[in-house]
Amino acid sequence: MQSKGRAIFHVDMNSFYASVEMAFDPSLRGKPLAICGNPAERKGIVVTSSYEARKKGVRTTMPLWEARRLCPDLLVMRPNFDRYRKASSEMFKLLQEVTPIIQPVSIDEGYMDVTDCSHLGSTLEIAQTLQERILKELDLPCSIGIAPNKFLAKMASDMKKPLGITVLRKRDISSILWPLPIEEMYGVGAKTAEKMRTLGIQTIGELAHKDKYQLKRIFGVNGERLANRANGIDDRPVDPEAVHSFKSIGSSQTLPHDTTDDKELDKLLSQLSKSVEKRMQRKEAIAKGIQLMIRYHDRKTITRSMKLQHFLESADEVFQHAQTLLQKHWNGEPIRLLGVSVFDVAEKKEVGKQLDLFTYEKEAEKEGLYKAIDDLTSKFGKNPFRRVQASTSDEVRTSFQKDFLDDYKK
Structure with missing residues (x-):
């Protein structure tokens, strides 16, 4: 690595969910393991698998029945996202000890700019030390790509797994x-x-x-x-603030069975709308557009969207517009999956809410109610008017959020 150029790492955790489960329960080590979205519904889809399972042909997004056909002794577990998020946060804390210039891109991967870290050793020595620490302290394997830019670092990290370190210089392209x-x-x-x-x-x-x-x-x-x-050209910086940028916020879920039942579809739309509201609240965001995704029984997928005259932020508003899109664009065939997302998203603090007279009056009428709810929420620690969800499906539905990727800083 030339000293005058940038030194970028792409740290990619190996078979992350399965590796976390093995770290939590060492008896799983060396066994073919698959983490499955929901084994009870549609016999499940493989979210990730251990390298022992991959050697038998098990792959991500593969139906569980096919994975079991390829690997009869496959162990199957439901995902534990709280466990994975905690492991992810601990991993990024170790990265932060090397440099503050970190850009998480998902729960199990991120970029680091170590250009100014020569006091810690050569780039290769830094990568080896980091990989060893993650393995020793978290019991998790990772691969690291080293390159002068993000693209080459990403390509390099994929070249040797598990526990690989690959240097990709421009002269080697x-x-x-x-x-x-x-x-x-x-x-x-x-x-x-x-x-x-x-x-x-x-x-x-x-x-x-x-x-x-x-x-x-x-x-x-x-x-x-x-x-x-x-050609090895990529001038993008490693941006620690990129995790806060967002263009859309959404949630989707596969139904237990293909259905044309209006009530069942409305129930799912309502759940998805509440999930979107939660994420908007976490980001302190509002949005001016809404999109509905419909996947039919034959896997044909359509997306339909609408722009709004005003910002929306509540689950009721999201549900109302999503329902309108469904009624307008659903062809009546059995539906396999629904997805709801909002776009043209902005942070509340940066955008003054645009209210017409009607909206203003409605908002003013509800202001007292909002204040009462906020007061009770402060007193009791949660919104006393929000019904408790007994199902854990929301955890699965929002598992791939990136909202939590800066938790390691807290």
Whole structure:
């Protein structure tokens, strides 16, 4: 690593959920383990699996019945998100001891800028020490990619798992990165890879040498961006504040069975709306748009959205508009999954609420009620008017939130 250039780490926890369960219960070590969204519903979908299970062909998003066919002795556990969030927070605290320039991107991965950490040793020594500490103190394995930018660091961390450390320099791109199939490039999804193959782009190297004007014409600005990344160009900083930026807030859930029952669909819409409200409250946010996702029994998926004249923030408002979208766009076929999200999101402190006369009067009428609820909430520690949810489904439904990714700072 050149001393004058940036030194970026991408720290990627290995088989995170399964590894956390093994750290919690050592008797699971060395056994094929799958963490499954909900084994009782649709026989479950694999969220992640141990490397022992992966060797048998078990993969993320695979139906549980298929995973069990491939690996008859598979152990199956429901996810424990409180446990994973705690482990994630402890992991990021260890990263923070190296540098404050950390950008969490999910519960089990993040970037670090260690350019100015030479007092701790070489970049390779820092990575080795960090990996050893995470393994020794948390009993969790991770892989670390070391590179002069975020894209190359991300690609490097995927090259050796578990417990790998990979250095990817710009001078190594032609020999290490370019021969890889285009679908292995971070940022290239299945559909994009398929379209690129029709243009004769089979490898990352062929993308790197493709005419940028043609790529931009076909893929928009993302085409030029991907070509730059393929050439090792990525000037994005490691941004500790990026975790606070958000464009949309949403929640989705698969139904226990395909249904056309209005009451069942409304019940789920209500639950999803409450989940969205919780997340908006946590972010102290309001939104001006709402989107509904419908996945049918044949997995065909549609999304429909609407822009609003005013900001919304309550579950009732979210539910009302989501219900309107469902009634307008549902074709009557059995539904497998519903998702509700709000967009054009802004922080309350940055946006003065735009109220027309009618809205103002309605808000004013409820102000006394809001104050009474706030007073009682302060006294008793929770909203006494909110019904307690006996089900744990909300925990699963909101498991992939990023709201908690700065908890390690607290």
